[in-house]
Amino acid sequence: MKRPVVELSDCTRCGVCVEVCPEVFSMNESGFIAIADLESYPESEVDEAIKNCPEDCIYWQED
Ligand code: SF4
Secondary structure, three states, X not given: OEXXXXXXXXXXXXXXXXXXXXXXXXXXXXXXXXXXXXXXXXHHHHHHHHHHOOOOOEEEEEO
């Protein structure tokens, strides 16, 4: 399955992905980006988050 991944070491926690696609991306209690555990991911919204991430640290991973 295709799922989004955030390279946390490059993430500046700007919150853009959470704004663009809140059903997938959220900020956890420690302030890091968490990815929701979904059966399938909304491709166009995740692509939008990928496009808007200033650090280019979101990508798709195929299981
Ligand atoms: S948009 Fe990119 S840099 Fe910003 S919080 Fe999301 S993953 Fe991190």
